[in-house]
Amino acid sequence: MTTYSKTSALMRRGAEFLGSDHAILCGAMSWVSERNLVSAISNAGGFGVIACGAMTPDLLDNEIAETKKRTDRPFGVNLITMHPQIMDLIDVCTKHGVGHVVLAGGLPPKGSVDRIKESGAKVICFAPTLALAKKLLRSGADAMVIEGMEAGGHIGPVATSVLAQEFLPELAEDHLVFVAGGIGRGEAIAGYLEMGAAGVQLGTRFACATESIAHPDFKKAFFRAGARDAVASVQVDPRLPVIPVRALKNKGTELFTAKQREVANLLDGEGIDMGEAQLQIEHYWAGALRRAVIDGDVENGSLMAGQSVGMVKKEEPVADIIAELLAESESALTRR
Template sequence: MKTKICDLFGINYPIISGGMVWCSGWRLAEAVSRAGGLGLIGAGSMTPELLEEHIVKCRKALGEIPFGVNLPLFNPLAEKMIEVIENQEVRVVFSSGGNPALYTKRLKESGCKVAHVVASVKFALKAECAGVDAVVCEGFEAGGHNGKEELTTMVLTPQVARAVSIPVIAAGGIATGDAVLAAFALGAEGVQMGTRFALSEESSAHENFKKLCITLGEGDTMLALKKLTPVRLIKNDFYKRIAEAESRGASAEELLEIIGFKRTKLGIFEGDLNEGELEIGQITSIIRSIQTVQDVFNQVIEEYEIALSKLPFHK
């Protein structure tokens, strides 16, 4: 399973955790990196001070083992987050939700490897022009924020792999070893798994949220909020209000009023399953237990080897 992504980030397996709000604290990042992948601290739900605290704790736990930070560029505190990243000498940053040209040069000059999350070939090319070291192709199967193009991972990944000369990381709907193998077949050099790690023991998500997610079936999540930034939601009471508003053509302003303040924290971190904004990927329907990160790695690697051995042309 050794690829260019392993060499780029100094890791054993080309498996990266998503920088998920209210899930990706230092404990999850530490566990993923210790298992041989690349753990990311999710700055999207943090203040600069809290981000610094998580970076310090993660580095203390890992020593020289690599880890990184995921930074949504639309965050109004992005500039202060960058200052924390520079001051703490973080060596890997995954940016998302904005123009990678804003900070890529600055981050690289401070010694960072930079990857940027994209949802189309157009933005992959822009990210490459901005100087990023890799791009993450996130299909709309994913939880969290998605591209408005609604391209699936299987459609997006090979197109981006053909269009850019830098390594490609596939994301969205990947939670098993055979899915990792499929991503490699499409031209990816690595995978980013969000949902699988969000439902791990080390995730900081509320137990109510985790337990609900491992009961969900096909069709229990839907893409919503397309007038804002598309996000995949579990069908709860909050989602039903959003769906009703969207069906009658509610404006972006009205949707923002329904969402209110810290709706994702209410659902994912505090465990309100009715009124919270519950973001999770479609692949949750295949996950049926809450495992440690190390057990996830062991299972994914075993599944990958089995899937590889079954290919008729792999001898």
């Protein structure tokens, strides 16, 4: 077995926290981060994370059970904080003894962090600002993920490199911070580890793995794309606080602009509240992503991808991707 002594030494805290061989998390990608890819990543020494997305508790219950049939290694579950049944979803995770729950999409609702921790599970949160990260850590979060705007899917406004410079000097000594967004090669991993990151999270590099169930046409779109093809959506109505989404530009990008106008008109005419408006937007993304990932409709569906998509050139097994990233990181650290 190949050893990566320098990389492993810098990843030690993160790997021990996750219970994995390497502190490499797979970003939760709806319809992509399911039982097959998640178990493959965990079996290869990384840390797979199920994307719960808009799943009902029953669907999540089945997904966790099926993942456990495929791996005996640790994996996590990503829950969207605005999900109307989040407490029930937490109970499903508890039932299965899930060791790590990732809360994404906004501030955790009251009582959710405590409920997860009561089960003995670890809580991982996302934070767009240093002040919010400190607040979440004081409130019980066990680790943070800082994700830059180079990432695919929902993104914030600040680049990964800037977030790392803000967060890591302040937090890394006493807390576990994983860096995400735009990471496609091991040299970048080495740099963030040297800055104090406990590990990294990648999504786009894993989306087209051999074990990914994504449609062949979805994968081909990734192979053809370059960094400039992964663009962020625009906000049409200032009243509608839509989190930008990075995806490969296609007709689906235009359809989302039209969907925003439709929801904004509902705010005007039918008296729906802002929470319902935001849920409609989230349901749109879930459907658009499914059309691309499962049905292969790469024109009208959503091809969520990070700017590292230009580094995804072919379909390859998860184990090979992880080995390549580790070898690149080790080589970079050795050259220092």
